[in-house]
Amino acid sequence: MRVRIAPSPTGAMHLGLARTALYNWLFARHHNGKFILRIDDTDLKRNIKEALEPILRGLRWLGIDWDEGPEVGGPHAPYFQSQRAEQYQAAVRELLERGFAYRDYATPEEIKAEKEAALAEKRSLRYSRRWMAETSEQRARFESEGRKPVVRLKMPQEGKLVICDLVRGHVEFNWALEQDHVVQRADGSCLYHLANVVDDYDFGITHVIRGEEHLSNTPRQVFIAQSLGWPLPEYAQMPFVAEPGTKNKLSKRKAKRYLKNPDFAQLVEHGNRIADTLRLETDPDTFNPVVLDFYEKVGFLPEAILNYLVLLGWSLDDRTEHFTREELVRVFLLDRVNRAPASFDPRKLMAFQVRHMLAKPVEERVDMVLPYLHKAGLIPEQPDDGTRTAVARILGAAGDRVKVAGDILDYADFFTADTELEYAEKAFRRRMGKQGAVELLRRLRDRLADDGEPFEVAGLERLMRGFIEAEGVKVGDIIHGLRVAVTGKQVGFGMFDCLAILGRERCLVRIDRALEKAAAMQTDAGENDERR
């Protein structure tokens, strides 16, 4: 079995393409077949390499490898349509010779007039073939008028086509309703549908697994193949991936509009927060959740994307949702593909991400996260063991708060110098402004300074218990101020984890600084009072 995807190098890897690639790849791997990557670059003028790169990278990132295609070659090379013009021309000649296509000398104006007439009469458009030339005399006559020919398919005038689609079952088309589609332009270049059929035949494609939007294009492709005496591939037209909240096809160009969807907007915002700290480009045209790049940059796991994507139109049963790549290869079958389009749900995607993330051993998560800390200038490229340990402890304590690798930047304050820690002003004022809060913190500081216990979670917990008992206060009275003093923020993971990760020295420095700042704050307030 041989399957393929034939993406056009558009400069970005669209989620829908990623899913089609995934289905094709799973099908090939499950059945021990070949997955072929062919590039539809006929309309592309320049920079194919640059425009193709994101697609190749995206596939590799997802772990979708191709057996034949760009960069890996194969027996049917080249795998670029732009380099196969001759095969297409030959097919057109053959079609012409067999009488399944004809030269058409109508001018664009004449065609347009026919279309308008059809529209006015509210009937389906059908070309009259008035300028069809099948004999050399006819051709000579039209050419003497200075006309240039295109080549059109001579579609059957009657009968039905029944396609047995692997996803949709029987689908019927009326031949008489099909157009005499152009397969070759006046300049000699060939059109997409013809090229596709030729390539699929030449490459020995047995199963065409593609988006449902191609369903209505199938008759003309069948016609071409049959006219040339070629065997037909099996067709499996998948439902497309729809926008969040609607059933419209998900489109890269509409990414800005999707921002109106709160879930989509939230995901974008999440990405932007990370990208901003790293000073990455966040133009919605290139950096948004419709494009695979987004996920890679922000630190998603490819297996999470894969897992989410595969479920957008396919299911194994009524309860299994979590799959690894290997499991998918084992269980994926085309006959469990759904027929209705599925909307992209950013929240559910995130849920999968979290699940896969937490399933990873801490060491692997450390490796994912380190580059982000480095890119943010917080740690050297080759961090020492101490840093690794600290990161591992942060990840352990943070749990699912680090949903994507880039989220580690939320804990940047562990890596900034103690003397440069920035305080969230509002939180600071709120917590330290409380009656007696500063004094309480000062006393806790002294306990932390000379307590003999090891500076670890359990010991710190014991210390705190003793402290609040002795002071006759509640945990809540001290811990919020302590958190702001030590981390600069009012939210975060376990307080004792924070303290332990930083270590006694750093904690004391930070508390002292906070106490100073609080003192300054009080003086200011005092001066203000006097002025009033």
Next chain:
RNA sequence: GGCCCCAUCGUCUAGCGGUAAGGACAUCACUCUUUCAAGGUGAAGACACGGGUUCGACUCCCGUUGGGGCCA
């Protein structure tokens, strides 16, 4: 406009003539709690509509409505 496709909780889906219509994400409540999460417990939530077929339809057939795709 023509043709084609699609239709189960808000979303992804299970169901393949007899079910209390199941699961997941999201939502809500309670609980746990040093904050934010997470966790635990529970709740709410769907067969688009109308006709058939059948002892019996979410399930099969037809139509309507709605959504979408392709071609123009």
